[in-house]
Amino acid sequence: MTRCSIKACPGEYEKKFIAHVVKHRGRIIVFDHVPAEVCSTCGDVLFSIETAEALETALKQPGTPTGNAPIYELPRSLGS
Numbered sequence: 001m002t003r004c005s006i007k008a009c010p011g012e013y014e015k016k017f018i019a020h021v022v023k024h025r026g027r028i029i030v031f032d033h034v035p036a037e038v039c040s041t042c043g044d045v046l047f048s049i050e051t052a053e054a055l056e057t058a059l060k061q062p063g064t065p066t067g068n069a070p071i072y073e074l075p076r077s078l079g080s
Helices: 049-060
Strands: 013-024 027-039
Touching: 013 049, 027 049
Parallel strands: none
Antiparallel strands: 013 027
């Protein structure tokens, strides 16, 4: 295992499959089963170059979604 790259975090990265959410051209896109290295302590996420390139390609040529997900908005007053 590799130590976390976040300063002062004592965690180590673990291989996991995650859901990755991207806002692209005003649309929210969810990629599921994305291979990543995730810190066991702070949750920092690292993608391999191959995974990052695959995500970029999928954004350019999205194909057909395999499902849909509800989107909820919190009140804007929370950010005030």
